[in-house]
Amino acid sequence: SQQGEEDPQALSIQEGENATMNCSYKTSINNLQWYRQNSGRGLVHLILIRSNEREKHSGRLRVTLDTSKKSSSLLITASRAADTASYFCATVEETSGSRLTFGEGTQLTVNP
Amino acid sequence: DTGVSQNPRHKITKRGQNVTFRCDPISEHNRLYWYRQTLGQGPEFLTYFQNEAQLEKSRLLSDRFSAERPKGSFSTLEIQRTEQGDSAMYLCASSYPETQYFGPGTRLLVL
Numbered sequence: 001s002q003q004g005e006e007d008p009q010a011l012s013i014q015e016g017e018n019a020t021m022n023c024s025y026k027t028s029i030n031n032l033q034w035y036r037q038n039s040g041r042g043l044v045h046l047i048l049i050r051s052n053e054r055e056k057h058s059g060r061l062r063v064t065l066d067t068s069k070k071s072s073s074l075l076i077t078a079s080r081a082a083d084t085a086s087y088f089c090a091t092v093e094e095t096s097g098s099r100l101t102f103g104e105g106t107q108l109t110v111n112p
Numbered sequence: 113d114t115g116v117s118q119n120p121r122h123k124i125t126k127r128g129q130n131v132t133f134r135c136d137p138i139s140e141h142n143r144l145y146w147y148r149q150t151l152g153q154g155p156e157f158l159t160y161f162q163n164e165a166q167l168e169k170s171r172l173l174s175d176r177f178s179a180e181r182p183k184g185s186f187s188t189l190e191i192q193r194t195e196q197g198d199s200a201m202y203l204c205a206s207s208y209p210e211t212q213y214f215g216p217g218t219r220l221l222v223l
Contacts, residue, residue: 031210033212040201040219041216041217042116042203042214042215042216042217043203043205043214044214045211045212045213045214048211088154088155090154090155092210097160097168098143098145098160098207098210099157099160099168100145100147100155100157100212101157102154102155102156103154104152104153104154105153105154
């Protein structure tokens, strides 16, 4: 079963704008990871944030984690057409060992 | 630096046939995972190995599915007596220790 729920399901913006995607989950976690998937391709790991961290940055990406609300957000700044893809959050639950539980993803379209 | 590789990339088969997929992980990674993804959905966990030991299997993994990782290197996922509902992208990932790196996937179509 899917733990994470991404919001929105689809997002369309213009190049140069910022894109924010949200993820909610239900159980206690060890870490939360964000992945990108271009149409019909494999997943590319973007960033991992641990349960004791609140914010992480990587290039144009900023991820926040609020364990009290069981939610995370991914911000992509100064978006580019090449950022067009599906974005998934995935959690490693405290009781799950190391398997990832994915949400259904946000489809981001960046228009040139 | 080679990533995770999967073969074949595409497989079309008739209902009732057996299929086998192969995954070669990143060489120093001791954990290997299989996931299944259907159109418009996020990947769903199937099973994972630490070295050669299969440590966890999902309820999604029916008796028709079997996975192996001999000698803790590459892994195979076999589906026996395929059904149309098995049509999906099968993804393999490896990790050491936490971040899972995914292969390109094998897209299966059962006719």
